[in-house]
Amino acid sequence: MLAVFKRELFSFLSSSMAYITIGIFLLACGLMFWFFPDTSILEYGYAEMDGFFSLVPYLFMFLISAIAMRSFAEERKEGTYVLLATRPLTDLQIILAKYLACMVLVLFSLLPTLIYYYSISRLGMPQGNIDTGAVIGSYIGLFLLGGAFTSVGIFASSITKNQIIAFAVAVFLCFFAYSGFDSVSRLSAFESIESTLVNLGIAEHYQSISRGVLDTRDVVYFITFVALFLGLTKLAIGGRKW
Amino acid sequence: MSVIVKNLAKHYGEQKAVNQISFEAKPGRILGFLGPNGAGKSTTMKMLTGYLAPTSGEAEICNLTIQTAPLAVKKLIGYLPENTPLYLEMYVREFLGFVAETYGLKNIAQRIEEVIKLVGLTQEQHKKIGMLSKGYKQRVGLAQAIIHDPQVLILDEPTSGLDPNQLADIRSLIKSLGKDKTVIISTHIMQEVEALCDDVIIINKGTLVANTSIADLRKEHQQASLEEIFKALTR
Numbered sequence: 001m002l003a004v005f006k007r008e009l010f011s012f013l014s015s016s017m018a019y020i021t022i023g024i025f026l027l028a029c030g031l032m033f034w035f036f037p038d039t040s041i042l043e044y045g046y047a048e049m050d051g052f053f054s055l056v057p058y059l060f061m062f063l064i065s066a067i068a069m070r071s072f073a074e075e076r077k078e079g080t081y082v083l084l085a086t087r088p089l090t091d092l093q094i095i096l097a098k099y100l101a102c103m104v105l106v107l108f109s110l111l112p113t114l115i116y117y118y119s120i121s122r123l124g125m126p127q128g129n130i131d132t133g134a135v136i137g138s139y140i141g142l143f144l145l146g147g148a149f150t151s152v153g154i155f156a157s158s159i160t161k162n163q164i165i166a167f168a169v170a171v172f173l174c175f176f177a178y179s180g181f182d183s184v185s186r187l188s189a190f191e192s193i194e195s196t197l198v199n200l201g202i203a204e205h206y207q208s209i210s211r212g213v214l215d216t217r218d219v220v221y222f223i224t225f226v227a228l229f230l231g232l233t234k235l236a237i238g239g240r241k242w
Numbered sequence: 243m244s245v246i247v248k249n250l251a252k253h254y255g256e257q258k259a260v261n262q263i264s265f266e267a268k269p270g271r272i273l274g275f276l277g278p279n280g281a282g283k284s285t286t287m288k289m290l291t292g293y294l295a296p297t298s299g300e301a302e303i304c305n306l307t308i309q310t311a312p313l314a315v316k317k318l319i320g321y322l323p324e325n326t327p328l329y330l331e332m333y334v335r336e337f338l339g340f341v342a343e344t345y346g347l348k349n350i351a352q353r354i355e356e357v358i359k360l361v362g363l364t365q366e367q368h369k370k371i372g373m374l375s376k377g378y379k380q381r382v383g384l385a386q387a388i389i390h391d392p393q394v395l396i397l398d399e400p401t402s403g404l405d406p407n408q409l410a411d412i413r414s415l416i417k418s419l420g421k422d423k424t425v426i427i428s429t430h431i432m433q434e435v436e437a438l439c440d441d442v443i444i445i446n447k448g449t450l451v452a453n454t455s456i457a458d459l460r461k462e463h464q465q466a467s468l469e470e471i472f473k474a475l476t477r
Contacts, residue, residue: 002343003340003343003344004344006340006343007329007332007340010336011329011331011332014331015331078327078330079323079325079327080327080328080329082288082293082321082323082327083323083327083328083329083341083386084344085292085293086291086292086293086316086319086321086323087316087341087344087345088313088314088316088317088344088345088346089313089344090312090313
């Protein structure tokens with residue numbers, strides 16, 4: 001399993017695709033958080049990162065879908081999956097190795113944004129006036145959110161051999177899982193189960209962790225979410241109808 | 243160490259890609275697996291290597307069945323898939339190292355050195371796989387199949403796309419590997435079967451039409467050439 005993980009990671013790092021998508025992600029973050037007046041922290045005037053943490057999930061939908069789209073779709077298209085499937089590895093090991101490699105990329109893309117925390121704490125009045133607990137909580141939330149989106153991306157990649165389709169499906173599923181349940185719950189037809197629907201969405205749990213309170217219910221939610229999508233991936237891979 | 247196949251079948255809906263075939267491949271002998279295109283050769287090989295699950299029947303490899311002990315069986319098999327899929331963006335040595343790691347081999351560097359020499363890749367060993375010509379890609383494919391010194395070798399058209407010199411090299415390599423391993427190769431080239439194989443099975447539209455040694459097959463058909471026998475059986 002370690003061998004597959006290493007191969008995946010190196011193939012990410014040796015292709016320009018990973019650097020370009022992460023670069024664009026960081027560029028978009030920087031622009032939105034520091035320059036564009038509508039969302040800029042400088043216009044906002046408070047030493048908080050809330051704006052950043054509500055923006056990133058939407059950028060993540062695209063970033064993570066782009067990172068994960070190739071994991072199985074490319075192997076299927078090139079026929080190289082047989083190279084993995086005929087080794088002494090279980091399907092689950094292959095899926096986990098690919099999942100973890102994508103997660104490392106997600107972490108790489110998140111690390112540079114720690115600079116924002118430093119900058120903002122310097123800009124605070126007085127200096128260092130920032131709610132560190134909330135920021136740590138939000139980063140943990142973001143990491144869990146990234147994990148959830150990655151599992152969706154891996155699943156989307158396993159159901160098709162076309163990377164573009166995998167990308168589109170992943171973006172849609174991520175979007176729906178993140179804010180779709182919220183929106184649906186506001187339909188009058190679902191009034192009676194509104195809170196259940198809201199609870200199914202990622203946004204509710206992400207925001208709850210972002211407040212700086214690490215509730216086991218939220219953590220369990222994310223773990224279940226990831227397990228569900230990786231399980232679905234295993235079903236898709238195990239059928240081998242290609 | 244032998245491969246025993248019992249009533250193996252693979253159905254895709256109504257279509258029977260492989261229909262209840264049984265045969266045996268013995269160690270120290272090379273088994274030629276013949277049949278027209280679409281007869282079910284590759285499907286059978288994919289089932290033997292654990293890539294596809296059979297609809298019914300079973301395959302026993304060194305007294306283990308692929309359904310009950312998939313990981314153990316996969317360790318015993320070296321497989322060269324048809325069309326030789328490879329990670330084109332990897333370097334030859336990097337790729338072989340990766341394959342060796344998936345088998346958990348020790349002395350990986352030394353083993354890579356050995357197989358590179360064995361398949362004749364010494365000149366090209368520092369290149370990217372994507373830059374190699376078809377014949378050399380085929381050798382990389384062969385190298386990844388034998389790197390863990392498997393007891394059973396399953397080679398799906400190992401000599402397609404090779405020039406006459408390479409053909410001779412690879413054939414003699416397969417021949418020498420066949421001395422102490424169980425080898426199953428599929429091919430369309432009849433001369434190759436005569437040059438390489440001890441036993442032969444012929445499959446047509448998913449059904450077995452011959453399963454015997456080459457000498458017996460000839461005797462049965464009054465010393466006709468293998469090509470004529472093949473044509474007669476798969477019409």
